Amino acid sequence: MALEIVVGTQWGDEGKGRVVDMLSAGAAIVARYNGGDNAGHTVTVGSTTFKLHLLPSGMIHPETMGILGTGVVINPATLLKEMDMLRSRGLEVTPQRLRLSFAAHLITPVHQALDAAQEAARGKDQLGTTGRGIGPAYTDRASRRGLRAMDLLDLDQFAEKFKVHIAAANLALVNLYHAEPLDGAALLPEYLNFARQLQPYVDDVGRQVQAALAEGKRVLAEGAQGTLLDIDLGTYPFVTSSSSLAPAALTGLGIGIMPVGRIIGVTKAFQTRVGAGPFPTEVMDENAERLRGTGSKPWDEFGTTTGRPRRVGWLDGVLLRYAVRINGVTEQTLTKMDVLSGLPVQRICVAYRTGDKIWDHLPMGPADLSTFEAVYEDLPSWDADLTGIRTWEELPSAAKQYVCRVEEVSGVPVSYISVGPERDQVIERSV
Ligand code: GDP
Ligand code: IMO
Ligand code: MG
Numbered sequence: 001m002a003l004e005i006v007v008g009t010q011w012g013d014e015g016k017g018r019v020v021d022m023l024s025a026g027a028a029i030v031a032r033y034n035g036g037d038n039a040g041h042t043v044t045v046g047s048t049t050f051k052l053h054l055l056p057s058g059m060i061h062p063e064t065m066g067i068l069g070t071g072v073v074i075n076p077a078t079l080l081k082e083m084d085m086l087r088s089r090g091l092e093v094t095p096q097r098l099r100l101s102f103a104a105h106l107i108t109p110v111h112q113a114l115d116a117a118q119e120a121a122r123g124k125d126q127l128g129t130t131g132r133g134i135g136p137a138y139t140d141r142a143s144r145r146g147l148r149a150m151d152l153l154d155l156d157q158f159a160e161k162f163k164v165h166i167a168a169a170n171l172a173l174v175n176l177y178h179a180e181p182l183d184g185a186a187l188l189p190e191y192l193n194f195a196r197q198l199q200p201y202v203d204d205v206g207r208q209v210q211a212a213l214a215e216g217k218r219v220l221a222e223g224a225q226g227t228l229l230d231i232d233l234g235t236y237p238f239v240t241s242s243s244s245l246a247p248a249a250l251t252g253l254g255i256g257i258m259p260v261g262r263i264i265g266v267t268k269a270f271q272t273r274v275g276a277g278p279f280p281t282e283v284m285d286e287n288a289e290r291l292r293g294t295g296s297k298p299w300d301e302f303g304t305t306t307g308r309p310r311r312v313g314w315l316d317g318v319l320l321r322y323a324v325r326i327n328g329v330t331e332q333t334l335t336k337m338d339v340l341s342g343l344p345v346q347r348i349c350v351a352y353r354t355g356d357k358i359w360d361h362l363p364m365g366p367a368d369l370s371t372f373e374a375v376y377e378d379l380p381s382w383d384a385d386l387t388g389i390r391t392w393e394e395l396p397s398a399a400k401q402y403v404c405r406v407e408e409v410s411g412v413p414v415s416y417i418s419v420g421p422e423r424d425q426v427i428e429r430s431v
Pocket of ligand 3: 013014039042304
């Protein structure tokens with residue numbers, strides 16, 4: 001079988017968790033390839049809502065194995081808590097059901113302390129990180145001084161490395177950021193305890209993935225964050241610190257170049273972003289609350305990880321075309337179509353303008369969007385509630401027109417339209 005990859009085409013929170021859950025039925029493995037517990041993936045199954053930060057969303061299917069790949073940064077405290085959460089809901093979490101890459105880096109409290117100190121030092125130029133220590137953990141990886149999952153296997157050596165790790169971070173905390181140092185000796189017993197619990201899960205996960213594919217089994221690679229938060233090709237510097245793009249699934253799982261099958265781009269029917277950074281189609285008028293919601297519904301636009309209200313805006317077709325190109329998206333799932341019902345207008349950004357010049361692409365990627373103004377196309381709106389609709393034919397013609405325009409603007413077919421968070425609230429199209 002060929003690897004299937006699910007990737008967010010916007011600034012995260014597109015509904016990847018919901019889509020991965022939908023596509024995981026019958027998959028042997030679902031593997032996260034990037035990011036850490038900065039991610040927040042909400043999956044609704046009947047009356048149960050799962051909020052996952054680290055474990056792959058596909059693990060909610062009892063027959064599917066979860067993998068955290070090489071490109072993931074693992075906070076052991078979050079991981080163990082999440083493993084317990086799944087167990088409390090009747091799901092088995094054993095080394096037969098979950099594997100961690102030997103090469104995945106670990107997040108420790110010093111990374112979180114450094115994240116907070118660095119944000120504070122940025123003053124008014126804060127990035128608005130999730131505070132989970134993501135940037136400092138990937139910095140340690142690049143600086144070749146990080147702790148890795150395989151370090152958990154030898155407790156004596158781990159204790160030594162942990163002390164060195166805390167001492168190095170304390171130097172930065174105290175001297176660069178004038179923050180309080182951490183007490184390494186006090187933290188060590190907790191980390192040794194984490195190590196004992198996680199040792200049986202550490203593995204060479206690339207081998208597992210390749211063996212499963214060779215046996216003809218389905219493997220789904222699950223991206224966290226979204227295209228525009230990618231460290232290299234996102235809206236730098238307002239990005240996360242990992243490679244979130246579909247091609248990163250290969251290095252992020254530790255597998256070689258191989259045939260890749262579907263690359264499913266998850267696109268929200270409108271646009272959201274948490275944290276600072278450019279957002280050309282941002283909506284500030286009375287439509288903002290209609291897109292965001294008030295927080296009364298579980299899917300309203302408030303961060304799963306931090307609870308912050310998400311910024312909202314109209315779908316940005318220029319950035320979507322860019323996401324399709326740099327990921328190699330072959331098909332899309334359009335989520336939250338139900339939320340657009342009842343809006344007085346449906347608006348899609350189809351190009352950008354600078355002075356008299358119209359751009360159908362960005363000359364230098366999305367790094368500096370400040371001089372670009374969105375050019376909109378207004379489409380007819382619809383009032384009907386879509387949440388109970390299950391077939392293309394039943395959709396109001398204005399909603400069909402919206403989906404078709406998204407396909408034209410992005411150049412990629414929409415194979416699923418999600419009209420609610422529940423497993424069955426989806427319209428499948430033959431594309
Ligand atoms: P992710 O980070 O990409 O996995 O997305 P999040 O889970 O952070 O945010 C998506 C939210 O929208 C979750 O609360 C989902 O349950 C919800 N959701 C997903 N698809 C739909 C949909 O089609 N309609 C509605 N109303 N909610 C959805
Ligand atoms: P999922 O997987 C939305 C954003 C943060 C901040 C920037 C950097 O749920 O789509 P970081 O803590 O990563 O250093 O923060 O990235 N961010 C996300 N926004 N969804 C996410 O994940 C995000 N993960 C990070 O808000 O702007
Ligand atoms: Mg999310």
